Amino acid sequence: METIFFYLVALVTVVSGYLVVRCQNPVNSGLALVNTFFCLAIFYVMLYAPFMAAIQVIVYAGAIMVLILFVIMLLNLGTEERKRYTHGVVWAAIASLLVLLNVVFFIKRGRVTGAEGDVTDFLITTEGHTELIGKALYTDFLLPFEIASILLLVAIVGAVVLAKKDV
């Protein structure tokens, strides 16, 4: 059952990812990208990471996509010209196929190993994923957390300055 569901969601993910790349209208690309984000949220739920799924939906499918679609509307790119809208297709196809083959080669040949932690599925279901993430963020990763907040502040100021009328 889970296997069938996985393949179904994977198919939808890959098809909507393809639509992001191929759609002529940027708005359609954006909507396909929202679809991809939701499928990835489903994957996160299947991987016992419900907090990440919620963040994915709220931050990516909510905030970032609204920002992108808003800029598309603002710049009035709805009707892209009928002329050639891609370039260098052959070389790009070769490059991305090389990337894909490289990664698949490593996935097929290698074995995934590493330092095992102690956060099992049982712990996540009993204690709660959000609580575990919060504990990790505010103890082990406190400095990166603060740096991320400063980064967001700088990004806000930078966006306001860049988008002003007279730069």
Add this chain to the structure above:
Amino acid sequence: MSVYHYLTVSAILFALGTYGVLTRRNAIVIFMCIELMLNSVNLTFIALSRHLNSLDGQIFVFFVMTVAAAEAAVGLALMIACFRNRETIDVDQINLLKW
């Protein structure tokens, strides 16, 4: 489902994103393809973090999302500024720094 299935889906998404970044001419679509690549890497992180029973990968995904949000804000502001000056965001027309 083993971790390899998730890694394969992520690899396919990453390759699609690469193809989009290299072929499309609209800067916003290129931007969306970059978001697609970031998301495929996030999927890799979470799959491996589940596989290794660790939370570190998920914390990293948290920070990747933060950086992606900052990148979205600054990148779209740059596009607006560019559109205001050049009336286009077609990357073939923005060639002032091209040699």
